[in-house]
Amino acid sequence: MSLIEVEALSKSYQMGSVEIHALRGVNLTVERGEYIAIMGPSGSGKSTFLNLLGCLDTPTTGRYVLNDHDVSSMAEDDLAQVRNEEIGFVFQTFNLLARATALQNVELPLVYAGVTAHERQARAREALEKVDLLDRVMHRPNELSGGQRQRVAIARALVNDPSIILADEPTGNLDSVAGADLLELLDGLHEKGHTLFVVTHERDVAEHARSIVHLRDGQIESIESR
Amino acid sequence: MKLRAALLREIGVMAFETLRANKMRSALTIVGVVIGITAIVGMTSLVRGFDRSFREMLEGLGPNTIFVAKFSGISFMSGNDFIDLIRRPNLTPDDARALERLESVRFIDTMLGSGLSNSRERISYRGEETKRIQILGATEYFAQVGFIPLEAGRFFTAGELQHRRAVVVLGQTPLESLFPFTDPIGKKVRVAGEQYTVIGVMGPRPSPGGFNVGQDDLAVIPYTRYQSQFGVPSLNWSGGQHRDVTITVVPRDGQRAVALREIEQVMRIRHGLRLDEPNDFDLVTQDAVARIWQQTTQAVFLALVVISSIALLVGGIGVMAIMTMSVTERTSEIGLRKALGAKPREILWQFLVEASVLTLAGGVLGVLLGSGTGLLVHFISGFPISLPWWSFALGLGFSATVGLVFGMVPAIRASRLDPIEALHHE
Numbered sequence: 172m173s174l175i176e177v178e179a180l181s182k183s184y185q186m187g188s189v190e191i192h193a194l195r196g197v198n199l200t201v202e203r204g205e206y207i208a209i210m211g212p213s214g215s216g217k218s219t220f221l222n223l224l225g226c227l228d229t230p231t232t233g234r235y236v237l238n239d240h241d242v243s244s245m246a247e248d249d250l251a252q253v254r255n256e257e258i259g260f261v262f263q264t265f266n267l268l269a270r271a272t273a274l275q276n277v278e279l280p281l282v283y284a285g286v287t288a289h290e291r292q293a294r295a296r297e298a299l300e301k302v303d304l305l306d307r308v309m310h311r312p313n314e315l316s317g318g319q320r321q322r323v324a325i326a327r328a329l330v331n332d333p334s335i336i337l338a339d340e341p342t343g344n345l346d347s348v349a350g351a352d353l354l355e356l357l358d359g360l361h362e363k364g365h366t367l368f369v370v371t372h373e374r375d376v377a378e379h380a381r382s383i384v385h386l387r388d389g390q391i392e393s394i395e396s397r
Numbered sequence: 398m399k400l401r402a403a404l405l406r407e408i409g410v411m412a413f414e415t416l417r418a419n420k421m422r423s424a425l426t427i428v429g430v431v432i433g434i435t436a437i438v439g440m441t442s443l444v445r446g447f448d449r450s451f452r453e454m455l456e457g458l459g460p461n462t463i464f465v466a467k468f469s470g471i472s473f474m475s476g477n478d479f480i481d482l483i484r485r486p487n488l489t490p491d492d493a494r495a496l497e498r499l500e501s502v503r504f505i506d507t508m509l510g511s512g513l514s515n516s517r518e519r520i521s522y523r524g525e526e527t528k529r530i531q532i533l534g535a536t537e538y539f540a541q542v543g544f545i546p547l548e549a550g551r552f553f554t555a556g557e558l559q560h561r562r563a564v565v566v567l568g569q570t571p572l573e574s575l576f577p578f579t580d581p582i583g584k585k586v587r588v589a590g591e592q593y594t595v596i597g598v599m600g601p602r603p604s605p606g607g608f609n610v611g612q613d614d615l616a617v618i619p620y621t622r623y624q625s626q627f628g629v630p631s632l633n634w635s636g637g638q639h640r641d642v643t644i645t646v647v648p649r650d651g652q653r654a655v656a657l658r659e660i661e662q663v664m665r666i667r668h669g670l671r672l673d674e675p676n677d678f679d680l681v682t683q684d685a686v687a688r689i690w691q692q693t694t695q696a697v698f699l700a701l702v703v704i705s706s707i708a709l710l711v712g713g714i715g716v717m718a719i720m721t722m723s724v725t726e727r728t729s730e731i732g733l734r735k736a737l738g739a740k741p742r743e744i745l746w747q748f749l750v751e752a753s754v755l756t757l758a759g760g761v762l763g764v765l766l767g768s769g770t771g772l773l774v775h776f777i778s779g780f781p782i783s784l785p786w787w788s789f790a791l792g793l794g795f796s797a798t799v800g801l802v803f804g805m806v807p808a809i810r811a812s813r814l815d816p817i818e819a820l821h822h823e
Contacts, residue, residue, distance in 0.1 A: 227736060227816045248740045255738020266733045266820065270418050282407050283738040327737075 180233035208377035211386035259328025318349030427759030429712025434763025442771030534623025550597030732819025752804025760796025
């Protein structure tokens with residue numbers, strides 16, 4: 172059984188009187204430990220695909236099995252639980268809670284997993300150690316650089332030990348130095364066996380991945396293995 | 398609704414932090430709640446305190462004492478017209494003498510000069526003069542019936558009553574103004590010009606609320622003497638002549654019901670009432686007064702609840718407005734929480750708890766301000782207060798409920814946000 176099995180996945184939206192087919196019949200199988208980049212021009216359906224992979228949305232038709240969970244037709248509460256246990260998100264805009272410290276931000280997924288406060292702290296510290304931020308544990312986001320903020324976000328994505336990490340334009344808000352550092356960090360995670368998806372429109376970001384999925388008009392145009 | 402206890406605790410902590418981060422806004426939001434709860438707790442303490450001291454005073458009358466009156470608050474409560482009441486036959490000292498013979502009666506007091514037409518006179522001693530005070534004509538049982546302790550000397554006797562002796566028992570007010578330093582017993586004073594001998598002094602009398610309402614501005618003389626000096630005071634009112642005679646009966650132990658029945662029979666016979674005619678006099682007992690009092694305090698409480706509810710409603714609307722703003726401001730945070738695995742009901746509870754922590758803080762403040770107001774009034778004016786624990790519980794319960802109820806709509810909105818849209822909200 173593969174980690175991810177996507178079969179004939181489609182998603183359409185109703186925009187006023189027009190029906191938009193954002194995704195039309197995508198098939199993809201992903202094994203544990205792969206590093207995949209998703210590329211495509213805007214409107215190609217890469218955001219929709221990412222939302223479906225991240226269980227933030229359900230497909231109109233088709234099937235999506237993640238780590239033995241058939242998530243294609245799950246109810247909202249079950250989807251929330253799958254997101255909590257199986258998926259680590261990294262966003263372009265970091266999405267950290269401004270009022271909370273780095274540690275509290277990293278603890279957040281564990282709060283919804285029902286982990287005790289003591290264990291939460293220990294695991295959050297462990298995750299921050301992996302991104303080399305142990306010296307910034309009690310800092311709030313506005314006291315951190317962009318690169319550091321994104322590393323806090325990665326620690327938050329790692330803390331629940333998820334099956335997959337989904338990064339949506341993770342370097343989009345970083346300067347080139349911080350961006351390069353971050354990509355190095357992602358490479359390191361891949362080497363340790365994490366499964367990564369990176370959505371990007373930058374070729375040199377995508378080239379860090381082992382395979383690049385090109386989307387166009389809601390379909391997979393080609394898969395480039397490297 | 399199942400919610401993990403650890404998460405609830407976490408939500409509570411988060412709520413506190415949010416409020417701490419928005420002190421000014423939170424403070425303004427809860428003003429209405431604070432006012433409402435202050436009103437509830439403060440007014441409860443005052444009303445309850447007054448109520449308690451009134452009941453104590455009532456109990457001072459004795460549970461068995463029966464007042465025979467031409468009319469009373471009870472006849473007003475049962476919808477009688479004032480004109481009809483004033484036209485009822487007057488009670489007389491002879492009525493009292495007739496009732497005195499009843500088996501069930503232990504002793505009886507006749508009082509002249511109390512009530513509507515009370516005349517106020519001055520007492521003088523060696524050039525010193527009191528203000529106008531109430532002069533009561535009574536029997537030798539006056540002090541026993543009213544449970545009034547004697548501070549010095551004695552009360553007059555049946556013999557002195559019968560022989561219309563010019564003897565007087567002073568209340569605290571004339572005592573203080575005429576005999577601040579000397580022993581009054583045996584001294585000759587003038588009551589409205591006529592000479593009396595002081596034979597006794599009454600102790601302070603209880604009053605509702607512990608206020609000085611002139612309850613000690615009095616002197617008591619034998620009612621026979623009163624009749625010959627002042628006559629029976631009367632009041633003319635649209636064709637009815639009203640004379641104030643109050644008869645107080647203390648029945649023998651365990652004979653109250655019998656006494657009530659017998660007094661009613663005797664009075665009906667004396668007034669020549671036919672079987673189908675209603676009583677034209679009132680028999681007032683402590684429990685009857687207590688019932689009327691209870692109805693009054695209940696009405697006050699009801700008014701209090703209505704006023705507080707309006708304040709709480711205003712406070713609640715403020716909470717709703719602020720929570721709606723908060724949800725809008727924190728849309729992307731809600732999206733993030735959902736992405737990280739928060740279930741809709743967990744988001745719902747987060748905002749509900751936040752709203753009720755907010756209003757509960759207002760409630761705590763209101764309880765403190767309300768009981769503080771009560772205590773302040775008590776220390777400044779001596780007004781009796783009572784701070785029952787249930788008024789605190791009520792205040793806190795109400796304030797938390799306001800948060801839950803008015804936080805519901807914004808919280809439901811937050812819980813239903815689409816995670817994708819919310820995440821990308823700026």
